[in-house]
Amino acid sequence: MRTAAKKARPRATPLSRPRILRAALAIADTAGLEGLTVRRLAQELGVTAMAIYRHYESKDAIERSLVDLVVGDYDVTSHDDADWREWICTTYALMRRGLCEHPAIIPLLSKATYAGSDAMAVLERVLCRFGEAGLAPHVATRLFHTLMAYTIGSVTLRSLESLHAGARGPRAASQQLRERRLEFARGPRSRYPRVVAAASHLASHFEGRHFEAGLRAIIGGVLAAPPVRSGRCAAESRISLPRSAASMPVSAPVACVPGRDRSD
Amino acid sequence: MRTAAKKARPRATPLSRPRILRAALAIADTAGLEGLTVRRLAQELGVTAMAIYRHYESKDAIERSLVDLVVGDYDVTSHDDADWREWICTTYALMRRGLCEHPAIIPLLSKATYAGSDAMAVLERVLCRFGEAGLAPHVATRLFHTLMAYTIGSVTLRSLESLHAGARGPRAASQQLRERRLEFARGPRSRYPRVVAAASHLASHFEGRHFEAGLRAIIGGVLAAPPVRSGRCAAESRISLPRSAASMPVSAPVACVPGRDRSD
């Protein structure tokens, strides 16, 4: 069986960017981002590692395209005529859904490198829509930023939801990780009962419509908010903060994860 | 000079978790997360790579502690008597500041593994404060989630702000990356003028007080929002989405980053 990929090049299904990308996404979905390896990707495609570099200049380029694939590629033009708030909610809900289905690519969002044309096109359409709705540019920018941040942060936080005791799902959850979660969540000895309760509640009740409700709340809040006063910056100027991080030396011993259990 | 660290163990400044952590943060700040290497960390500390494993069981454990250090360690008890909204704003502003000062650790936030005790303590205090303010538990959870998501997303999005043409700063911005940014932003040939304008505006005008204004807008919006109706999930159910990602095959060729410029 499997006459493919040894010496004779069978050319059955030639390599291509979409094929590589699809395989890469599948690997990232099942094995996480650190499981996504050029060699493994090649193996999955029945090909040598270097063959991939015929189509992508680097692994980084593949990851960039992954972001684009997940964040950028869906069709929201089909209800352009809906109320603009609904359109916005739908767009962000789709973005959230894509990220929730492929959580492995979330860490990539924070890299400036990863702004592909597809993702950009979606953002451009959102801003365009704000303009059509008559929002002043600076209000549109503010709303854009707030909704975008909420969406990205919301999917980032899903890792927190899995904190609660009943967290399940084989999504790269090693036994060790599961034990750490349980240590936080289990029973009355948890030092963070409210966090655990909130995580549990979010995990079991936070679905699409809660996210959309959050979007609507933010839209309402931002549109109702007074313009930002220049001048004093309330919070940051009020407290003289003794940050222990950064450039100043760490004075107190840093409390670390629960304890060194290295048996040897 | 430098009699240290060859054969004779000078024991001048013995290794310790805080010392390792501080060095690791410094490396991450200057060289990015991918520049943070056990070997480089050891070198910076004048020590062998394996010496570090006496104090941390793995590199992952170090990264976890880094998150804790940046996100968890600041003192907000000094104004516990302030209005609760102000307290909340200050707390989140400090969190944001820490993350902005050490953007390298942002990708770590989306890993479920990385919930250390210090970070947890801060979250617990926030939820506690919500309770004291008389918020119903489900409202508190919702507000907590929204503010948290906004904060994390806001720092994640800072990479987008650097999109605009004038982006500077040597923060691991390679020449290649800078060129890619310029390609997006420069002049009228940009295909995404609104995104570039918004990024530019955010980069030059979005400071602490705008972030805090966003926090206040969100608090207002969430508190004023109607309870989430169960039943129909508006956006997601309204559209039959032809996602090209995920399990279905990629039909159309995926538009990728601007062009294959592999000269050979």
Next chain:
DNA sequence: GCATCGAGTATACGGTGTACACTCCAGGCA
């Protein structure tokens, strides 16, 4: 029939996290 070209291969290199066995040195105790 032959040159060309491009997709895929083979090999190699430097760098990564970390397992394992070791070498010291400080301290307790005779």
Next chain:
DNA sequence: TGCCTGGAGTGTACACCGTATACTCGATGC
């Protein structure tokens, strides 16, 4: 004072990573 012990730090080794370089084919144009 001298020995013993345990832990901090070293040295070496391994499997794996991304990718540069040089190659080998098979299809294609003349």
